[in-house]
Structures are given as C-alpha cells and as structure tokens.
Amino acid sequence: MADTLNNEAFYGLLLALSAFFLATFLTPIYTFFAYKYHFWKKQKKETLTGEKLPVMTKLHAKKFQRHFPTMAGMVGVVAVVLVTTICNMNREQTWLPLVGFLGGSIVGFIDDVINVFGDGRGAAGLRAPVKFAMITALGLLMGWWFAVKLGWTGIEIPFVGIWEVGTIGMILIFAFAVVATSNAVNISDGLDGLAGGLSVMAYGAYAVIALFQGQWMLAGFCLTVVGWLLSYIWFNVPPARFMMGDTGSFAIGAGLGVVAMMTNSFFLLPIIGIVFVVEAGSSLIQIFWKKVFHKKLLISAPIHHHLEAKGWGEAKIVMRFWVIAGVFAIIGVFLAVQGGVTKDVSRGANNIEETVNAEA
DSSP: OHHHHHHHHHHHHHHHHHHHHHHHHHHHHHHHHHHHTTOBOOOOOBOTTSOBOHHHHHHTTTGGGSOOBOOTHHHHHHHHHHHHHHHOOOTTTTHHHHHHHHHHHHHHHHHHHHHHHSOOOTTSSSOHHHHHHHHHHHHHHHHHIIIIISOOOEEEETTTEEEEOHHHHHHHHHHHHHHHHHHHHHHHTTSTTHHHHHHHHHHHHHHHHHHHHTOHHHHHHHHHHHHHHHHHHHHHSSSOSOOOHHHHHHHHHHHHHHHHHHTTOGGGHHHHTHHHHHHHHHHHHHHHHHHHHSSOSSSSSSHHHHHHHTTOOHHHHHHHHHHHHHHHHHHHHHHHHHTTTTTOOHHHHHHHHHHHHHHO
16 A cells, blocks of 8 residues: 555656646746737726725735736646646546636636736626626536536545535535635735645645545646646746736636545535635625625735735735645645545445446
8 A cells, every 4th residue: 555655646746747847838938928919917996896996906006017917827727737638637536627627717718818808997807797607607517427427425524424415415515615716716816926825735735635545646636736836836926927817716726626525525625725715705704894884894805915905015925824824734634634534435436436337
C-alpha cells in the first residue's frame, strides 16, 4: 500500500509539474494577445441595484489607472484540460471534475467577454440571475449524473457515518456545492493572488484526501489544478500583470465543488474552504444588513475590501488569508482521516464499477 501511495503521489507530482510548465509557457502567449486586443478589466463602480461604490472605487483607483487584462483563467483551462485528457483521463474519477471545471469556465468566459467589451457600468458582465441560472443548471446536470449514473445516494458525515439522502437529495446537494463554491471563489478574486493561493490550499487538501481514499486519478486532477495555480501566482503576485477573471474563478469553484462530492467530504468543504465561506458570507451579511437596517455593517464587502478600507495593505491581507487557509486545510485533512472520510468511498466506487461493467 505504501509503495502504491508513493508511486501515485509521484505521478500526481508529475501532473502538477506538467500543468505548471505548460501554463508558464502559455502565459506569455496569452499576455501578448491580452495586450494586443485590449482585454482590459473594467472597474466595478455600481452595485446590481445601481448604488455607487465609492470605497472600492477609491481603494483600487491606482490599479485601474493602468491597463489591467482579465481572462487569464483561459491559460489554466487549456493547461488543466490538456494535461488531464492526455495523461489522466479516467471515466470514474476525472471525467466529472473536468466537466465541472470546463463548464464553470465557459460561464465565466461569457461573463468576462461582456465585461471586456461592455460599457463598464454596474456589474459589467452577465446579469447575476443569468449567471446564477447557468451555474445552477450545470450543477443540477452533473448532480443527476453523479446520483443516477454513478449511484451515489449517501453522504459521509465525519465521526457519524453515511447519511442517506436519496437521488433527489443528492442532486440538490451536488448542485448546491457547485453553485456555492463557484460564487465563493469568484467573490474572493478581488486582490492580487488571493483566490489563487486559497485555491492551492483547498485543492491540495483534497488531493491528500483522494490519495488516502485510493482515488489516484482524482488526486492527480487536484494536483494538476494546483500546478496551474502555482504558475498563475508566479505572475499574479503584486503588482499583478493580469486577473484570472470569472473564466478562472468559476472553473476553480465548480471543479472544487465536484471534487468535494467525489471524495464524499461535502461537510468538510466549509472547513477546508473556510476563507471562501467567510468571503461569501461577509457579502451576504452586508446585503442583509443593508436591506433590514438600511445601513452597512462593513465599510465595504467582501471582507478583504473592509480590511483594505481599515488600512491593511493588500499583501498583508493576502498573506494572512493564505495562512488561515493553510491551517484549516490541514485541519480538514485531519478530520477526514480521523472521521472516517478517507476510509470508505465504497458505496460510490462499487456503483461506479458496476455501471462501467454493465455498459462495457
């Protein structure tokens, strides 16, 4: 078992390095076209309801004084898709995460294109209800495949056991994981390197969990994404040369939601992705507070903008959030091991094997 684990971990490392070097090679090509065809990110100056955003506009005034390309997530999509399809394509373990990753990137790409070529007012992209509907449809479709085709109907609760939720329940929970994680990663993508570093921690943690479960290909997929993200951070540290845009953040989020379900660790997702939860939660609380009390609780939301307004430097916020994410990723892996999540994925694995054998 130890030899097998070492071999598969080494194979995952090779996948990560492949994605890293491929993304590093592709980045200058993207940069050339981004600057040539003006993929400039337009600064958001109004909320969806038409309210002004003076705090955020002031905080990021200098950043948007220079040309700031977006859609760099295209590099990651190409790198992850190529490495996975050529070196790590597996119907049982990597097909669904890759569909989630690619599907999320398509929704984000449409949003980015509208942002780049739109008038820059309001959300400067897809209308929120449209974006939400598209991601929800993607989550429901993959949830149906996960529950009906692969036969997953139970969720592992750490230290408790399997909770049978049935086919409909599993589809809804799967869709929720995809939608919630996609939006949380997208909300976190507001400071140079923030979303990228947080995602490295989360995907790294799930790679370890998948390795313990014997899901070698799934672990390899996670490490492939980590490889791209490390390349992205290399170019994206302050001052960032570009943004991943919704193309990248929605791909990362949708893929992460799928991976959490594939490892049967849905209830560990809020722990491993604790900063994503805080980021999205702070935005939701801000909206609630303004609706109910007609005033803002935070100076600006999400919370990284609030800390900026309080005087924290951008690098200080990013680094400290990375540290928090790393600590909770370790806690999440520990809970997975001690809580039994890494010991039994047989329900899904057996049904997957039966499905594949029956259709062969």
